[in-house]
Amino acid sequence: MTDTPAPRHIPDRLDKPLSSAIFSWEALLVVIAILIFAVNSFASPYFLDPWSLSDLTFNFTEKGLIALAMALLIISGEIDLSVAAIVALASTMMGMAAQAGAGTPVLVAIGIAVGLGCGAFNGLLVTRLGLPSIVVTIGTMSLFRGIAFIILGDKAYKGYPETFAFFGQGYVWWVFSFELALFLFAALVYWFVLHRTSFGRRVFAIGNNPVACQFSGVRVDRIKFILFCLTGLMSGIASVLITSRLGSTRPSIAQGYELEAITMVVLGGVSILGGAGSILGVVLAAFIMGLVTFGLGLLNVPGIVMSIFIGLLLIIVIALPIVWRRLREGRFA
């Protein structure tokens, strides 16, 4: 009688003694989220109100949508610093179309198409010409936002159609905004793609060893190109939401979003060196960043001081497991 071995489950990350379910990154994030939630509810009487909590979600849904695609890109070992500039360019194009009298469906199509086009441009430069993505996207970041500045200068576009306001200001059901619903839906899609499809497995594999992937018949460049397109697409969608929420477009729209989206991704446990990470972690990190900024906002802490907390959170959360491991191994220098 021979035992047939059960099909082996290949984990996203190699098993380490510490990374059991209790000590997983996601568990750490859940604990942090609960802590911040508790502190917030004690610190402010206005926090535990359904509408307050609903407002809270607007702090992270747009950046979170970008972070979902960015997570896949970073897992594959690339990065896109131009996402906020794509938002600005897509918003500017939508503004131009709105001035020309375009209706809501056309505006949405333009926003998404511009995002997709910009992402494809990044992807072509990186995969066709074999350039490092960090440099390419620093360049396209200036280029895309630069075009928005050329078109708009110091002016602003206003006067979007009334129906257009739904995407950024509308509610699907009770306190659940369209933005939140879209974010959760997108998170589900990205979770499925990354953790349940062969495409997702290839993304992890490319991040771990692109050369071996190439020799194993994985079309590394094509997958990277698709990931850049996806990141552009999500930036286009985010642009529709932001433009709709603000009801106006300036070339400086979404300034600094790229670093916040990357912070979410890294805080979510995605390795900046590629090859490891999970969508659940990114979603949790998005919630945590929303909780921190909203909670501090209720306490009248200025936005710039909040950024200290976000920065500290990023470094401490990354450093904590490293320090912990060293302490256990007793070789902390």
Add this chain to the structure above:
Amino acid sequence: MKNFLKYREIWLLAGIVLLIGLISTRFPGFADPANLRQVFNDTSILMILALGQMVVILTRSIDLSMASNLCFTGMVVAMLNAAHPAIPIPVLIVIALLVGLLLGAINGFLVWRLNIPSIVVTLGTLTIYRGATFVVSGGAWVNADQMSPDFINFQRAAFLGLPVLSWIALFVIALFFLAMTRTQIGRSIYAIGVNPTASVYAGIDVGRTKFIVFCISGMIGGLAGYLWISRYVIASVEVANGYELNIIAACVIGGISIAGGIGSVGGAVLGALFLGIISNALPVINISPFWQMAISGSAIILAVVLNARGERRQGRIILRKAEAA
């Protein structure tokens, strides 16, 4: 001659001469030595910053916190000057260097001792240092009338026909040139960028060297902080917001490879000058300054396309052949 043309600095220099020539067709006074001296002086701070960033990039790291460091240190010296105008300027410069060094050392420590990737560390400190500026200043500005005349005029004083700011830039360029080509630490920095593993076997302490490069970029950020504030005579939380990417852009245009190990002092200086010339030229040839961002973006992409041609690794070529077969 062929060897001579291999240096990408020569091509960049040729590009800059061509650019000045093009601008001169629209505005003849631009190539005037007096005007070029002015452009050099305007670009001094960016050149200094690009050199600080260069040593970090050479070791396969990146320092995104330089502009925030500049902002924080600038605010500290401006507030010191406003509160105690009697402190002599050289002492303030030393304080700026030390504050910058401290901020750089924090980055370096996290990269060295905790092995956190530099892009994550400096992404965090980018927001922390700028936030700290708000905390120390309480959100208030330090205006020109609160600064002592010495504080403002020190860098503007003419010395042998050039402002002190230009001399500081020339001094820093010379110092970096000597350090990168003639000292052990300079060669170690290149070695780490080319091959970290081989560097360890060659007896180089990779972590400690990375710590040192972050200290260098920190000190440069601090020095630039004083120079920036005394040049634009306003210290606020918004100072040099987003400038970290301009610094990296200057390095990239100057041919410094983001993959580490490739780049030179001349390249960083020329890369900064290229951006400086564009920003100085646009107003005089009647192009809206709103074009500047798109032009420098295009320049970065073009530079990286041209530079990448010389950097292809052997492994890639084998793969291309395998694909074709």
